[in-house]
Amino acid sequence: MTVEQIHAAAERLNGHARITPILTSPFLDDLAGRRVHVKAEPLQRAGSFKFRGAWSALTALPKGTRGVLAYSSGNHAQGVAMAAERLDMPAVIVMPLDAPALKIANTRALGAEVVLYDRARGENREEIGAALARERGLALVRPYDDPEVIAGQGTVGLELARQLPGDVSGDVLVCCGGGGLSAGIALALEAERPALRVRTVEPEGFDDMARSLSSGRIERNAAVGGSVCDAILTPAPGDLTFPILKDRAGPGLSVSDDEAMHAVALAFLRLKLVCEPGGAVALAAALFRRDLIEGDAVTVIASGGNVDPRTFSRALERLA
């Protein structure tokens, strides 16, 4: 992949995706021990960066495509559903039964047909999705291992290159599941602002990308669930995303669920921004892994805000 694909996606997204703001707070700077710039993707349409990749992929489909199919625990589903609705294209979303109720309800309310599967009983979303796509003639939109999806997520990197103050260099911390967002941003920054370097952030126990970056080959997670960071629990780095990150990303970081929840509370208090736990792991790393970060500034991608109200209230209890 090349940065030209990201520029082409940016053109298609222009006027459709939101250019999200960079937020700052002197209180967060103090906690992090350096200047913190937070790119606020919860303010993106459908509440996460996923709308970018979805719009990019859907607008790159051949004319005459009858509809799209996606499988996702939530944010990709909502991104694809909203993009499809705005493009007047039918969408079928395959979601796990145990996905947050809010994400399932939102996906339906955006006009998509939701097909539920039971991951605890070993049902395989790839197989269910492939069969449905074949039967109905739908185009599959993968959550991260698709060049047009990666190109769409990379538009976050193009915006960062323009928006950040000129003297900001160093680490860009990115919440990482399959690596689509991280890979897209890494490609964009390499071309547009090489003084910035992507570092992936994952939940402890789901640090497949960090271990893969360290060993140089794709490593898998033992666990399949059990973290509050539902948005970024993927089994292993993608076949497309890992080779991109292998040569471009710094060492991966990981944080505990408790630290992610604490970051959710601090984003509420100091930025007035709603983050979900999986969308706050990068902020958590900036605040609670400061010894593993270098330089006088750190950039953080807050990647999504689709959080159940109860989980959010539980996070806020930390502020009492």
Next chain:
Amino acid sequence: MTVEQIHAAAERLNGHARITPILTSPFLDDLAGRRVHVKAEPLQRAGSFKFRGAWSALTALPKGTRGVLAYSSGNHAQGVAMAAERLDMPAVIVMPLDAPALKIANTRALGAEVVLYDRARGENREEIGAALARERGLALVRPYDDPEVIAGQGTVGLELARQLPGDVSGDVLVCCGGGGLSAGIALALEAERPALRVRTVEPEGFDDMARSLSSGRIERNAAVGGSVCDAILTPAPGDLTFPILKDRAGPGLSVSDDEAMHAVALAFLRLKLVCEPGGAVALAAALFRRDLIEGDAVTVIASGGNVDPRTFSRALERLA
């Protein structure tokens, strides 16, 4: 006052205040029965639009001013404190004992000296403030009845005129305490986008501006407290703000505390934006007073997000 003062304030704010985004959601459009555009001032520095007026006022002071004094239940305090800190100017803030603990703590953390008074015991903040300002040679920065403050708040209107899609006209709903934000926006829109009209929104029982607009002269509130919308509980319209609004604003609206809390919950769910109850009354009016609004679009100013975590969690219970 003229729009030139607002343009001058905008120049001084350039690079210091944030240009806040306009947020939208198809879910809110459905509830409101028309397109809703929300100007997200909780994302402004110090968590509310008040930073604009504070920066405008402080940068208009004569050279050699030894420091500033403000009295405020919270958002103006934080706005003045943050502006003063960034301008390296001493600040003294007179706050009521019963202001939200978070707002008092934040004001102190921003380097201001906080002087508390007891409004229940009839202590008068104007007297306390005037005495302190005299003793120490500080410049008083009024929360709304000051031309430079109104000019700073008016920059919200200049941004609206640029940011809103060209086909948006009709009502601009503004959370209203003393009327500084409403007056500034009304002046800006009259000059830059006259198809938009300001309408003030207040908590029920504190609708002094609505009654004043209706009678044509300044009316006062009977109550002095007891609403969850602490940010916008003022005794009466300002002597500067009312004459501006009298000729330019449409009929005022009011909403219940319960409706304000519901709007807080919906801003969380649909916009991923943290609003305080007083900062959400305009959104509440868009959603729950739809019969009193005309046209196919409505613009809402979400004015602030400095809310205690417990109050916020209480608002979210509505989503269960």
